Amino acid sequence: MTDVPLEDDGFNTLTEKITRERGFGCASYKEKCVRRRIAVRMRARSVHTFADYGLVLDRDPHEYELLLDALTINVTKFFRNPETFAAIDGELIPALYARVEPQLRIWSAGCASGEEPYSMAMLMHRYATTQGKRFDRVEVLGTDLDRTSLASAERAVYLEPTLSDTPAELRQLYFSTQPPYRIHADVRARVQFRRHDLLREPFPEPQHLIICRNVIIYFDRVTQEALFERFADALLPDGFLVLGRVETLFGPARAKFAPVDSRERLFRRL
Ligand SMILES: C[S@@+](CC[C@H](N)C(=O)[O-])C[C@H]1O[C@@H](n2cnc3c(N)ncnc32)[C@H](O)[C@@H]1O
Structure with missing residues (x-):
């Protein structure tokens, strides 16, 4: 058995690109979590594939800021718990x-x-x-x-x-x-x-x-x-x-x- 998906959906190519270009080490985070956060941004930009989302990042560097915001979950409170x-x-x-x-x-x-x-x-x-x-x-x-x-x-x-x-x-x-x-x-x-x-x-x-x-x-x-x-x-x-x-x-x-x-x-x- 292997963890490699049978069909390459472009996720790995995209996350490698994000790591290379913005230094966010996607590979150390839980994959499910990263997929969910990227999907939120893909919906916001009305794109349906990881490859197309990569093109959006190339065209619009501001999208990187929004993506990194989505990837780092910043919820907190004073005296939380x-x-x-x-x-x-x-x-x-x-x-x-x-x-x-x-x-x-x-x-x-x-x-x-x-x-x-x-x-x-x-x-x-x-x-x-x-x-x-x-x-x-x-x-x-x-x-x-x-x-x-x-x-x-x-x-x-x-x-x-x-x-x-x-x-x-x-x-x-x-x-x-x-x-x-x-x-x-x-x-x-x-x-x-x-x-x-x-x-x-x-x-x-x-x-x-x-x-x-x-x-x-x-x-x-x-x-x-x-x-x-x-x-x-x-x-x-x-x-x-x-x-x-x-x-x-x-x-x-x-x-x-x-x-x-x-x-x-x-x-x-x-
Ligand atoms: C949910 S907040 C937790 C805030 C606070 N510790 C609390 O419990 O209320 C998670 C924080 O971890 C930060 N974070 C994620 N990956 C990180 C990394 N590799 N190095 C440093 N901080 C990271 C995020 O930017 C985010 O601000």
């Missing part, structure tokens, strides 16, 4: 502040428009101010492939829907009172953003905590396994890894972590 952030707050943050290193490095990988790294920085700030710790030890890095999302992250101005999971107390502490909502300057000052491709670039290290949620789910299993190894290498001993609620840590890298909260997908690097 609030139970996960409650577990991070209760179980990980005290352990981070107990560390001896002067800086505390937190990396939100695949941060989309910045809500996740800002949420982390808010929890770190609240702990520091209530427990008499130094918030200026904290360095949060948000990275993503998608430049448009990163530009929103840098602007740090948000509208109501993305705040709907934010606990009232944190909302009052860290956002301006009227829309569009701006983030408290002390929190903003500790969060930096950078474009970074998880599949092609070296990882920033060493990290105390890596939060990578709802990103690896789009990658095939081999790519996920390789990423877990790289996360393990980028973390300091006793550093933490946080995955998305529907994501599972598997493969040889699993042995390098101990679960802290299995339900919320919190792990400690051994």
Whole structure:
């Protein structure tokens, strides 16, 4: 048996072209997912074959922007899955502040428009101010492939829907009172953003905590396994890894972590 389709429908030629011309590594993503996203753009441009869609890309470079937008799914929220952030707050943050290193490095990988790294920085700030710790030890890095999302992250101005999971107390502490909502300057000052491709670039290290949620789910299993190894290498001993609620840590890298909260997908690097 082979995975090669009996009939070549032009999908591979098109995805190779996208990778060659725009550096988006289609081959590492789940094929079903990539096909679905391309099909959305094909319908929008009323073309019926992958080959014809390739011609549209040649004629209209703006279509590439729309396609890359469709391929990188940028949905996010502040405190998305609030139970996960409650577990991070209760179980990980005290352990981070107990560390001896002067800086505390937190990396939100695949941060989309910045809500996740800002949420982390808010929890770190609240702990520091209530427990008499130094918030200026904290360095949060948000990275993503998608430049448009990163530009929103840098602007740090948000509208109501993305705040709907934010606990009232944190909302009052860290956002301006009227829309569009701006983030408290002390929190903003500790969060930096950078474009970074998880599949092609070296990882920033060493990290105390890596939060990578709802990103690896789009990658095939081999790519996920390789990423877990790289996360393990980028973390300091006793550093933490946080995955998305529907994501599972598997493969040889699993042995390098101990679960802290299995339900919320919190792990400690051994
Ligand atoms: C669904 S969002 C997740 C946002 C946030 N982590 C959360 O859980 O709310 C997925 C993000 O992964 C990014 N992404 C996809 N492939 C990537 C890659 N190879 N390197 C870095 N980021 C990637 C997308 O651009 C998108 O912003």
